[in-house]
Amino acid sequence: MPTHGQTSEESLNSSKNSNGSLNKKQRKARTAFTDLQLQTLEKSFERQKYLSVQDRMELAAKLSLTDTQVKTWYQNRRDRCFGQSQSELMHSQIFLSQS
Numbered sequence: 001m002p003t004h005g006q007t008s009e010e011s012l013n014s015s016k017n018s019n020g021s022l023n024k025k026q027r028k029a030r031t032a033f034t035d036l037q038l039q040t041l042e043k044s045f046e047r048q049k050y051l052s053v054q055d056r057m058e059l060a061a062k063l064s065l066t067d068t069q070v071k072t073w074y075q076n077r078r079d080r081c082f083g084q085s086q087s088e089l090m091h092s093q094i095f096l097s098q099s
Contacts, residue, residue, distance in 0.1 A: 033073070037063045041070070045077050 033041070040063055044051075051059065051074060060070045 031065075031069055033065075037065065041073055041077070045074065045081075049078060049081075050074070 040059075044059060048055070051070070056070050056074075057067055059065075060067045063070070
């Protein structure tokens with residue numbers, strides 16, 4: 001249950017430390033991928049935009065990453081890829097409508 005002035009989300013993201021006061025849970029630090037990891041991920045993405053659980057686990061093991069790190073990288077990469085496509089489409093439609 002949220003305390004006064006605290007949202008439900010803040011309540012869920014908080015935990016009590018040993019002296020009873022509330023602390024925010026620490027987020028995991030951003031992953032700094034190596035050049036080799038990025039090259040491998042990009043090549044894999046060119047072949048396959050979506051990975052099966054088995055493929056994701058194999059790729060994660062090959063790159064010494066967690067399954068979640070590979071999953072998140074793929075999600076972000078798809079957003080970037082498809083977001084650019086949408087943006088380019090909107091710009092071309094605007095340009096054509098002005099002609």
